[in-house]
Amino acid sequence: xxxxxxxxxxxxxxxxxxxxxxxxxxxxxxxxxxxxxxxxxxxxxxxxxxxxxxxxxxxxxxxxxxxxxxxxxxxxxxxxxxxxxxxxxxxxxxxxxxxxxxxxxxxxxxx
Numbered sequence: 001x002x003x004x005x006x007x008x009x010x011x012x013x014x015x016x017x018x019x020x021x022x023x024x025x026x027x028x029x030x031x032x033x034x035x036x037x038x039x040x041x042x043x044x045x046x047x048x049x050x051x052x053x054x055x056x057x058x059x060x061x062x063x064x065x066x067x068x069x070x071x072x073x074x075x076x077x078x079x080x081x082x083x084x085x086x087x088x089x090x091x092x093x094x095x096x097x098x099x100x101x102x103x104x105x106x107x108x109x110x111x
Contacts, residue, residue: 032079
């Protein structure tokens with residue numbers, strides 16, 4: 001999590017540094033959830049302003065939102081289109097890929 005100079009008026013950037021395969025995580029690890037989008041109206045019309053960043057959010061509320069995202073992805077507005085497609089159409093393949101990534105990550109930690 002990195003905090004910009006204008007924080008808390010704009011949201012922090014949240015990025016996974018390990019490999020991730022999730023509909024709401026970009027290929028570079030950046031997390032895509034509504035509360036991390038800059039405040040105001042959504043130029044694409046997908047979110048209400050009330051769903052976007054507000055200075056009342058805390059590190060705790062961000063982490064809770066990420067935990068929720070990990071357990072229940074939003075494949076309607078994906079950051080990773082391929083992961084969203086696999087999540088919808090080939091759930092067993094999705095779970096297998098994620099399990100493989102987790103195992104590799106655990107191996108890196110134990111080294």
